[in-house]
Amino acid sequence: MTARNLYRKTLNNVMLTLTGVCAFVTVSTLFVVLAYLVYNGATSVNLDFFTKLPKPTGEAGGGMANAIVGSAEIVGFAALVGVPIGFFTGVYLSEWGADGTFAFVIRYMCDLLNGVPSIVVGIFASIVIVKPMGSFSALAGGFALSLMMIPITAKSTEQFLLEVPRTLREGSLALGASKWRTIASVVVPAARRGIMTGIILGIARISGEAAPLLFTSLNNEYWSNPFKEPTASLPYMIYTRALSPYDDWHRQAWAAGLVLLGLVLIANIAARLILTRGNSAARG
């Protein structure tokens, strides 16, 4: 055992330990966050939380039914706009955009749009929707979130379409199918699980955003008309409740955080399941 061998062996062990510890820290962060949320929020998550409106300041109890529905409305609007636009952008990039300046510009813009700070997206949506309409609304919040969703959906759609083997496209073209028919009947169906997964992950990603909602949907302690009134949402509720000086509101914030994280986790797991099931089926 020479000195050099000893050095190599030691370095090997040191690096193995270092990477292992970092991997452990990464994974345990999720569990610490989850455990903390459950510890603080679980006691406040009850039936009332899902069915009742918030109680006036100082009164204990109440729920966030309006925020849960409001979040669903806002995310629903965002998906309604963001999914089709993002999807078709992804189809264009994958099927027609292999080269050419136009596709390059679009791809680059998608990356830029993805990198725009969410609060800036909120300001933009506020000017474009809130100001002309004269009111905060779930519609404006949905518009802001859809801007975040378009690049996510476009990127993932493009990625999964590019994974569809060329021979499958040629098989369809060789039968006399047009390019569009080939894309619609063969390429997209072959990638549909991946595309669905990307969309679900995109929805999960935007449903936790609070910053774009600050100037768009605002908040509401009551039920509201999503088209022309300020609308409550879970992320915004967490924001207001956590900043308040009341213990009961703090508990509500934890509960809202737990519910939001639970929904996002469920969406993630569902997406993962869809994807793995698809892969094993493709392998036969």
Added chain:
Amino acid sequence: MNAPAKAKSKQSSDAMNTPGEAPVSEAPATAQAPVKMRASGVNFHYGSFRALYDISLDFPANKVTALIGPSGCGKSTFLRSLNRINETLRGTRIDGEITLDGEDVLKMDVTSLRRRVGMVFQRPNPFPKSIFENVAYGVRVNGLASRSELPEIVEKSLRRAALWDEVRDKLNESAHALSGGQQQRLCIARGLAVNPEVLLLDEPCSALDPIATAKIEDLLVAIKDQCTIVIVTHNMQQAARVADNTGFFLLGRLIEHDRTDVIFKNPAKRETEDYITGRFG
């Protein structure tokens, strides 16, 4: 060595069935039947790389023509020019003339060309759909039949591809559940469903075991009275077994083409003999 004999007897009976027209080519092999497809002076470029040099070759109707040659010799490129599937690749360029029943293929509407000239690929590429939908696909996209006629067309095509008995009870199951050989016969059935006049096969058996290969070879001999067949193959025994005519490609050039027995027993060119006797390639 039963198979070649079988193929040969089939060939001679076919020759009697098809009264020859006036000879239209310098190749003696093509004098026996009317020309279905003809390539003259075809050049092909991938970007700056020239893949084909001045290829002229006739495909007589209802015959099997094999294209042989070492890897990268351009035989697949040439085959893929016949239904213009190569033009879907970027940066490709073709010149020369290809005709189908005298019509200019390069100027024809590409979807109707591909309806008439079907293709089977190297690896089975069934669509991620049911067995039924795979076969019905070409009929649907070309609007060739009404919905009520589909089951009959699907059954007929699967029978022609010698697959019907194996899949009749599971038409609605995924095509991916079939074995490789079955998938390849499904792809042939899919191609036959639109009643192509020409069927191009690009090394259709290279991913299959010998039993599946034998089934496909039998199938080709059985369907050639209904369409003209062009097959690219690496396997010279396969060419000898199924093909009436054979063309030998080398480095982007067609070295020679003739009746299969002439190519294998008495080739005119030194390169052909070297390749066939296994001196290179």
